[in-house]
Each structure stands twice: as C-alpha cells, then as structure tokens.
Amino acid sequence: LGHGRTLQSVAAESRVTAASLPTVLVVAAALIDVDGRVLIAKRPQGKTLAGLWEFPGGKVEPGERPEQALIRELKEELGIDVSENCLSPFVFASHAYDSFHLLMPLYLCRRWDGVVTAREHDGLAWVKPSKLSDYPMPPADEPLVAWLRDLL
Ligand code: 9L3
Ligand code: MG
Numbered sequence: 001l002g003h004g005r006t007l008q009s010v011a012a013e014s015r016v017t018a019a020s021l022p023t024v025l026v027v028a029a030a031l032i033d034v035d036g037r038v039l040i041a042k043r044p045q046g047k048t049l050a051g052l053w054e055f056p057g058g059k060v061e062p063g064e065r066p067e068q069a070l071i072r073e074l075k076e077e078l079g080i081d082v083s084e085n086c087l088s089p090f091v092f093a094s095h096a097y098d099s100f101h102l103l104m105p106l107y108l109c110r111r112w113d114g115v116v117t118a119r120e121h122d123g124l125a126w127v128k129p130s131k132l133s134d135y136p137m138p139p140a141d142e143p144l145v146a147w148l149r150d151l152l
Helices: 007-013 066-078 129-134 142-151
Strands: 023-031 038-042 057-059 087-096 101-109 123-127
Touching: 023 038, 023 066, 023 087, 038 066, 038 129, 057 066, 066 087, 066 101, 087 142, 123 129, 129 142
Parallel strands: 023 101
Antiparallel strands: 023 057, 038 123, 087 101
16 A cells, blocks of 8 residues: 555545446347338437437336336337347446446347337437447447347
8 A cells, every 4th residue: 555545545446437327228229121121210309429329229027027117218219119039138238427337238129110210209200320430329229230230
C-alpha cells in the first residue's frame, strides 16, 4: 500500500465497479425479412437512449421466461405474433451502463403473423446488414451489428 492509503480507503475507491451494478435482463429480436433485411426501431423521445436505433425488445419481468418476454414485447411494440419455436437464440450483448449492467440475448426471427407497426417507437427501418452501421445505436446493440453482418 503506502502513500497513506489504508485497505479501507482502497476498498472505498473501488466500491463502484461493474460487478456491483444490478444486472438487468433484456431480450431483443432481429426480425429478418425474405430479402435478408433486418428491422431496427428508433427509441422514442422521453425514454432513455431516445433517438437511437435498437433491436426491438425489453425487460424480462419476474416469473417470465426470456422467450415469453420477447413474444410479449414484440406484440406490444410491433403488433405482431411470434411463436416460440420460430425464435432462435443468437448472441449475447452485454453493456455496463452508469446504473445497471445490461445483459441482452438477441434472438433471430424470420417468421411472424401480422403487419409490423411502430406502436411505441418513433420509426422503423428495414435495413440491409451492410447498412446497419449507418444508424446510431445504443452501446449494447452496436456490437451485434458485426455478428449479423457475418451471419446474413
Ligand atoms: N435496451 C438496449 N437495447 C435494446 C433494448 C430493447 C433495450 N435493443 C436498453 C434500454 C433500456 C433498457 O435496455 O435502458 C430497457 O429497455 P426498454 O424497456 O426501455 O425498451
Ligand atoms: Mg422496449
């Protein structure tokens, strides 16, 4: 130690670490149309990360399985019905925001019923994977773009 630092002061300085943040589990979907374009949605004014383009989804509620949560969110946000066996898990996103640590599996979805409609977003875009990086995204979503580009 030295320089007058005690074990307690070192512990106090490092109190706020990523590991001490609560983890929030969010599920998201990459809807893929028949031409291989991917749906992204613009977060609305008044919500956190407003104006950024995200893969739609939301928080898993207590007692919900992640797939159920995603099916509920896709109905609420986009007005579509997705069946669980059409969701394929793909990749985990993870990001430490200031007040929580986000853990977010992104599911691929190629089949749904109904017309995709922006019920809670400020806009929707169907985007070729090679063009996804033109859209500013939340930090959790950004790394997913490279994965999608390689996959599709
Ligand atoms: N979030 C980030 N990227 C996404 C989604 C669906 C959500 N693709 C972040 C934004 C919020 C938190 O997760 O901080 C919860 O999402 P929501 O309930 O505001 O949609
Ligand atoms: Mg949401």
